[in-house]
Amino acid sequence: MARLTLAFPEDQFCFSTQLTVRVTDINGARHLGNDSMISMISEARARFLFEFGVQETEADGTGIIVTDLATTYRAEAHARDQLLFEVGVMDFNKYGGDVIFRVTRPADGTLVAMAKQGFVFYHYRHSQVVPMPDDFRAKFGRVNWID
Numbered sequence: 001m002a003r004l005t006l007a008f009p010e011d012q013f014c015f016s017t018q019l020t021v022r023v024t025d026i027n028g029a030r031h032l033g034n035d036s037m038i039s040m041i042s043e044a045r046a047r048f049l050f051e052f053g054v055q056e057t058e059a060d061g062t063g064i065i066v067t068d069l070a071t072t073y074r075a076e077a078h079a080r081d082q083l084l085f086e087v088g089v090m091d092f093n094k095y096g097g098d099v100i101f102r103v104t105r106p107a108d109g110t111l112v113a114m115a116k117q118g119f120v121f122y123h124y125r126h127s128q129v130v131p132m133p134d135d136f137r138a139k140f141g142r143v144n145w146i147d
Contacts, residue, residue: 062123090144091146
């Protein structure tokens with residue numbers, strides 16, 4: 001039984017994309033490996049940010065850096081499964097927030113995984129965390145804020 005429970009408000013998902021489980025994503029137990037799921041989550045995040053016009057690193061050296069990742073697995077996925085990644089954001093604070101993911105297999109409606117990635121804005125040249133840019137915040141007006 002999972003020690004961690006992830007549940008997200010339905011209205012925070014604002015993007016979806018499909019990814020196919022490749023044969024090379026399969027581990028020794030013959031299902032989607034943890035390392036490959038993390039890569040797929042990262043790809044879904046990149047597509048989400050691109051869709052909303054957010055570059056992961058701006059010309060001024062400011063970018064988004066992932067600070068943590070939590071994933072709960074609910075079902076196995078296998079080679080050639082089409083997976084739907086629903087993506088959103090929540091729990092904004094002065095410096096960042098969480099990107100959230102719900103991963104399902106549309107063919108049978110199975111929930112495969114839930115995940116969240118914590119992120120902050122980071123100035124790579126100065127090596128320091130910086131406040132969330134106003135233009136990023138403006139793209140997600142419905143997101144909750146925590147202190």
